[in-house]
Amino acid sequence: MLDKIESVVGVISGLGGEFWLTLVAILVLLVFSAFFSGSETALTAASRARIHQMEKSGDKRAVIVAKLISSRERLIGALLLGNNLVNILASALATSLFLSLAGDAGVAYATVVMTLMVLIFSEVLPKTWAIGDPDRFALAVSPVVRVCVAVFGPPIAAIEILVRKLLSLFGVSVEEGADVLSAREELRGAVDLQHLEGGLIKADRDRLGGLLDLAELEVSDVMIHRTNMQTLNADDTPDDLVDQVLASPYTRLPLWRESPDNIIGIVHAKDVLRAVKEVGGDMSRVDMDQISTAPWFVPDTTSLQDQLNAFLKRKFHFAIVVDEYGEVMGLMTLEDILEEIVGDISDEHDVVVQGVRPQPDGSVVVDGSVPIRDLNRAMDWELPDEEATTIAGLVIHEARMIPEERQAFTFHGFRFTVLKKEKNRITRLRLLSLANVLKAGE
Structure with a gap:
């Protein structure tokens, strides 16, 4: 063991300044790798709404961030290109260094050491830091990232064309500038998340959700x-x-x-x-x-x-x-x-007809004409309303028939029982969640 250590020390002494120069170069490249990784996470996770607000208030760095985010494919391509360049170069230098220190076994040593270094210091650490406060991180790195995007722009443009051609061979069409989620869906997701985290009460969530639903309803x-x-x-x-x-x-x-x-x-x-x-x-x-x-x-x-x-x-x-x-x-x-x-707007002249009556056994008696959306709001349920408007229409759609009184059906997590029917119209139903049905069976 001492002989091996003395041999390594001797090799290092023989290399002299070349060893330390290579080591410093590897560390610098790992820092650049951490910068690219953190920047990618921060700029993709940054809130476009908050950045837009900062941009309107005159923050010059927010203007840069907004421009970078507007061309997200070009941004990510530039950051990935920079990250791969420094990682590959750092790995090559480390392999060369370990080969001179440990001979053929140096390849294995370099692989293990560089994997750990890149994973800890160039991936997990900077990305964890960036995701903790993506807006501030994005503002801090935006001037340097803008230069990188400008430098790597031409090769990235060529790569984008090549990638689109390759995807088209498999029948995949990528629309330029298309977002995965629409603005309406992003807002809806933010509202639901705020409700789950306690930032919005149910009534506020329903109002904001109702506003977002106007374009989808007829x-x-x-x-x-x-x-x-x-x-x-x-x-x-x-x-x-x-x-x-x-x-x-x-x-x-x-x-x-x-x-x-x-x-x-x-x-x-x-x-x-x-x-x-x-x-x-x-x-x-x-x-x-x-x-x-x-x-x-x-x-x-x-x-x-x-x-x-x-x-x-x-x-x-x-x-x-x-x-x-x-x-x-x-x-x-x-x-x-x-x-x-x-929600419902009532005045002193309105005829108040609830149509939704919770029962002591956990079931709910509902008039057939009650809209599914109103029932979902009142009970905080998620019954589908794409194929039918009223709760009676939902039962007929799912049953594929006009049911008789006392007939029961089970779908969407509920037991539906027809309580009253007038001619071909279902006028009253009883709804019981399957969880309560199983509890009653116990």
Whole structure:
């Protein structure tokens, strides 16, 4: 053992300054490797929202970071190229050094030592440091990284072209500048994460989630169905029509003639009161055709976001929803869209119908017309609402049939039991989670 040590010392003495110069070069290359690794982690994990805010406040380094992130493929390519260059060069120098010290066994020694050095000091340590505060780390390294990207730009551009060509051979298409997640999905993920970590209460999460869902929902998903519409028959006597308007909890009512599908106008309660005053209280002289306004028809496939913008632009808060054949499907109000964001809005004239009644045994009795989204919000469930709007529609869709009373089905983690049915409509159901079913079985 002493002979081997004396032999190594002798070799080092023989190499003289060359040994120390090589050792210092290896250490410097490992520092560069740590810089590239930490920079890659920080710049890919940095919050684009916070960087954008810093950029608006005049932070010059934030401007650099924003430009680097905007071309993420070029950025990552430059950092990987730099990292591989210094790692390979450091490994080559270490192999040469250990070969001169230990002969042929030096290759094994160099492999073990460099693996440990690169793993600990050039990968784990800098990446752990960077992920702890990616924004600050990204701002600190951005000036140097910008130079590296500029230097390695031409070869990286060539590599990008080569990679795209190779991927195209396997049928993989990479769109330039495409993000894995859309801005809406990133916001939704951030909101859910904040809720899980206790930063947002459920009500706030639901409001923010409802706002993000507007572009994904259609008018048909939240409209008041035609079976629940309160309308006026223009052929009724003026006295009856005025009584119906005054008795209604709604301020706007559709007016139809001959057929409920033939909507000829929208009657506003204020206009009715104004007309009654003008005729001296003689309600028989009120002409509903004269005081009604022209109806506004919208397709059932219109997104809620587009419909909200249309409501605000036209300054009209009431629309009749029709299908592709022009048949009336229901009605939509501005309040219906706002309720998707803030939850139910009730005033002293609203008819409060909960439709969701939790039971002592852990089950929930639900009216068939309750929208799935409202039920999910009320119970904090995640029942799918892609194929059906109401809870009754979900049961029919999954069962592939119109069930009979007392029939039970199990899907999506719940036991659905039909409690009441009127003709072909499911009007009441009982929902019990499978966890409670198993608990009851024990």
